[in-house]
Amino acid sequence: MSSEDSNPAATPTPGVDTQGDGRWMSLHNHFVSNSKDKEPDVLFVGDSLVQLLYQFEVWRDLFSPLHALNFGVGGDATQHVLWRLSNGELGHISPKVVVLWVGTNNHGHTAEQICGGIMAIVQLIKDKLPKAYTLVLGVLPRGKMPNPLRERNAQVNKLVQEAVSSLPHASLLNVDPGFVHSDGSISHQDLYDYLHLTPQGYQAVCQPLHAHLKGLLEKQAEN
């Protein structure tokens, strides 16, 4: 197992402002102050796949009613999410479920390292929110045709599934409804740039996610 020191994907790292407008830190600060005002039952955290979800009708239809907050930041890899959650975004809130969707932007990292990064986040959430359940969403396939990133993402999911199988407070949910067609292609109707979801793509992902979340919240209520 990778220790924090030797796994860059599991070493908390803030986003670097390469462009010059400080947007990453602005978003982080917003989330920290949101966590002071709001009382979410569900917290979504991750990369652009989480962030963009908030922009479409599906969020208002399915997740607002569950009192959900969205802490997605486009471009984030596991080490960035780890940093954000370690630096205030979990302060003052006690969601029953944390939905974690991250890993596709970990370029240069191996599947093992990415899994290590995801598991470090799962551990951090357990430390800070002992009563919360963490639902890790499987990383989706990407690219129009088969490519090494699809293999990497599938391997990440397999490794995470194994790692969470022994944990009572976390599980992996595969939310890929079958985006890859029989000829190996992905359609732009589902992933408009072969990475990000269209509203149609989100519907296909979110219906089962929503059902699963409701089940989890009901179980948490019983405890």
Added chain:
Amino acid sequence: MSGDEMNPAAVAQAVEDIQGDDRWMSQHTRFVQECKDAEPEVLFIGDSMVQLMQQYEIWRELFSPLHALNFGIGGDTTCNVLWRLQNGELDNIGPKVTVVWVGTNNHEHSAEQVAGGILAIAQLLTSRLPKTKVVVLGLLARGEWPNPLREKNVAVNSFLRSWLPRLGHTQFLDVGAGFVHSDETISTRDMFDFLHLTAAGYRAIAKPLIDLLLQILEGTPEEKRASLV
């Protein structure tokens, strides 16, 4: 005005597949194919500001009915757009209006160079599509607080305002009014990450844009008379 040879922002350049899933080329190839099948009256070309618009309801409500095609690719610079236009994305189509929105990702270039790159795109469009009217959208402010990129984008717009009228069939449209509040901040209600527009943000820019597009599509009196012959 910057000469093309000396302006790196006016040099056509494809995006390299660094990540390993070749998505940029896949999107370009799809657009070239769309040119074979479609007969758009309006063509939108640019970066993620263009691309994301198609994912919101507003596209279906206001722009699809105009027979619009969307050739936006997230992350694109003026160089990337130039390359795409020179490599098939203008083949077999004759849109009446081409909307250009690009420049905010040109991080390696000065404001003057970026404006020169946008000018080169407008020049390419008017030479390849003699019937088209080009509408260049101004770059929006970005970042939660004042920062050098806001100043740069303002400077780009300023160059465009003075250069574009010298080109025939081309006009500049500033759709950025109202995004920067009196306290100099931008709200996540308009730009969810202080760069990309929300549904509300797009609704705000769509009004002046659709007004201009309808004006152009409905034609000048001269064109209306000519079409009656």
